Amino acid sequence: MNFTQMIIPLNITKTISDWIYSIMPETAASYTIMVIIAVAYLALFAVAGLYLVLLERKVAAWFQLRIGPNRVGPWGLLQTMADALKLVSKELTSTIKIDKFLYNLAPYFVIVSALMAMAVFPFSEQFQAFDINIGVFFLIAISSIGVIGILLAGWSSNNKYALIGAMRSGLQTISYELSVGLSILTMVLLTGTLQLSEIIEAQRTGGWLILQGHVPSIIAFMIFMVAGTAETNRAPFDLVEAESELGAGFHTEYSGMKFAYFFLAEFINMFIISSIAVVLFFGGWLSPFGITENIVWFPQVFWFLIKVLGLIFLMMWFRWTFPRLRVDQLLTLEWKYLLPLNLMNIVLMAIVIWLNWTI
Amino acid sequence: MSYFSDIYKGIKTLLTGMSVTGGYFIRARKGAITQQYPDNRETLKMFDRFRGEVVMPHDADNRHYCTGCQSCEIACPNGSIEIIWDRAVDPETGKKKKKIDKHIYHLSMCTMCGLCIEACPTDAIVWAPNFENSVYDRSALTKVLNQPGSSVLDGIED
Ligand code: SF4
Ligand code: SF4
Numbered sequence: 001m002n003f004t005q006m007i008i009p010l011n012i013t014k015t016i017s018d019w020i021y022s023i024m025p026e027t028a029a030s031y032t033i034m035v036i037i038a039v040a041y042l043a044l045f046a047v048a049g050l051y052l053v054l055l056e057r058k059v060a061a062w063f064q065l066r067i068g069p070n071r072v073g074p075w076g077l078l079q080t081m082a083d084a085l086k087l088v089s090k091e092l093t094s095t096i097k098i099d100k101f102l103y104n105l106a107p108y109f110v111i112v113s114a115l116m117a118m119a120v121f122p123f124s125e126q127f128q129a130f131d132i133n134i135g136v137f138f139l140i141a142i143s144s145i146g147v148i149g150i151l152l153a154g155w156s157s158n159n160k161y162a163l164i165g166a167m168r169s170g171l172q173t174i175s176y177e178l179s180v181g182l183s184i185l186t187m188v189l190l191t192g193t194l195q196l197s198e199i200i201e202a203q204r205t206g207g208w209l210i211l212q213g214h215v216p217s218i219i220a221f222m223i224f225m226v227a228g229t230a231e232t233n234r235a236p237f238d239l240v241e242a243e244s245e246l247g248a249g250f251h252t253e254y255s256g257m258k259f260a261y262f263f264l265a266e267f268i269n270m271f272i273i274s275s276i277a278v279v280l281f282f283g284g285w286l287s288p289f290g291i292t293e294n295i296v297w298f299p300q301v302f303w304f305l306i307k308v309l310g311l312i313f314l315m316m317w318f319r320w321t322f323p324r325l326r327v328d329q330l331l332t333l334e335w336k337y338l339l340p341l342n343l344m345n346i347v348l349m350a351i352v353i354w355l356n357w358t359i
Numbered sequence: 360m361s362y363f364s365d366i367y368k369g370i371k372t373l374l375t376g377m378s379v380t381g382g383y384f385i386r387a388r389k390g391a392i393t394q395q396y397p398d399n400r401e402t403l404k405m406f407d408r409f410r411g412e413v414v415m416p417h418d419a420d421n422r423h424y425c426t427g428c429q430s431c432e433i434a435c436p437n438g439s440i441e442i443i444w445d446r447a448v449d450p451e452t453g454k455k456k457k458k459i460d461k462h463i464y465h466l467s468m469c470t471m472c473g474l475c476i477e478a479c480p481t482d483a484i485v486w487a488p489n490f491e492n493s494v495y496d497r498s499a500l501t502k503v504l505n506q507p508g509s510s511v512l513d514g515i516e517d
């Protein structure tokens with residue numbers, strides 16, 4: 001570990017952990033720390049999710065030549081906070097014919113799987129809760145658990161619109177999971193490791209992976225962004241909750257805070273997809289050309305967030321530009337275009353690495 | 360090789376779309392179309408084609424163009440216009456002539472379809488850009504369009 005680069009907040013966490021270890025037996029202390037980290041992450045990303053919602057609304061407004069929320073707080077900064085408060089205070093209604101257990105379970109499935117993926121991201125060199133050696137694999141696995149929550153929500157609502165939405169979600173996730181996985185695999189060929197911190201380490205000297213792998217990397221990036229947008233069920237792939245056809249899709253029957261969980265999960269998922277892309281293609285927390293490499297106090301997390309916000313903006317740009325796809329177009333895009341291209345791309349990447357054509 | 364040209368065309372058209380919306384995004388700060396209504400109440404000007412309510416313009420001598428022909432009343436699909444008319448003796452010719460007593464317009468029933476305005480042969484009624492139409496009592500929405508004591512402009516029938 002590189003202690004010279006340690007920034008002040010991490011000193012605080014170290015002090016806290018030392019203190020906890022000093023007052024408790026070892027096992028109890030490690031469990032306490034786990035719980036503290038979990039709660040901190042939960043709070044952090046719930047708030048981050050709220051601000052992503054605000055960002056989306058502002059960006060959407062600017063795309064449509066509107067102004068966007070600007071009444072609650074300065075520049076509308078407290079708007080989503082107020083919305084969340086309103087949703088918390090609302091009555092949780094449901095229909096009589098729901099499957100109560102599954103109906104109540106579904107939103108937690110979605111939000112927990114979204115928050116769980118957050119644990120493995122290296123936001124900076126030290127700011128990573130859980131650095132496992134199968135990080136990328138873990139992310140793919142976790143990100144497809146969320147769809148079970150959506151299927152449960154659609155099934156247990158006992159509503160035909162919800163069920164159609166949920167089925168579409170299953171269809172979409174099964175199809176696009178392949179492209180997400182294969183495009184990530186293309187990049188893993190280049191790094192030779194699944195551990196996120198090592199993937200970033202591999203980019204410290206050789207430049208960002210999107211440059212190292214040039215043509216196949218760029219193709220992989222494009223495929224990843226398309227498939228990632230589909231994974232998060234966002235427009236133009238929002239058949240799952242197509243308002244004009246299905247009411248609100250799988251969360252038609254949800255109200256209050258349970259609805260808010262689904263809503264928040266969508267935005268956290270968007271953050272996850274962008275974060276994966278940042279780690280795999282744009283060097284994670286590494287600064288461009290190493291410009292802040294030697295500045296000790298400069299928070300590396302800044303670069304990570306800037307890059308993630310850039311990609312999130314790209315996804316919002318997609319959303320407010322493209323019309324929604326039909327189901328058959330959705331499947332044609334995946335099975336006839338993205339998947340064959342992806343397979344070709346993997347071979348291309350293998351050849352590039354074999355012949356040492358990487359930059 | 361239409362497969363690859365399809366892909367190329369697809370990406371190209373997508374990028375065209377994105378450049379259009381991207382342009383909007385960049386210009387949005389300057390030209391937002393949102394009217395922040397209660398704040399700019401003094402300066403807010405409605406568009407020319409805005410349909411607020413039907414009014415009857417009067418000139419300085421309190422004259423209007425309405426001959427009482429009732430075309431608007433017949434044209435209105437939901438009976439929002441009622442014309443109460445009368446006959447009066449024309450002082451010049453000495454003949455009896457139709458004239459309006461009250462041109463009654465029920466704003467609460469009006470669908471803003473504009474058929475009455477199209478039907479009027481003398482353009483006596485027009486659209487007003489007034490949109491602050493809420494009142495506390497429904498009867499306040501029944502309006503008499505001709506002002507009290509007004510009369511028809513001479514020679515408008517010809
Ligand atoms: S605008 Fe249409 S509904 Fe209203 S008064 Fe005229 S004809 Fe009737
Ligand atoms: S407003 Fe026009 S259409 Fe209606 S009665 Fe008067 S002249 Fe005829």
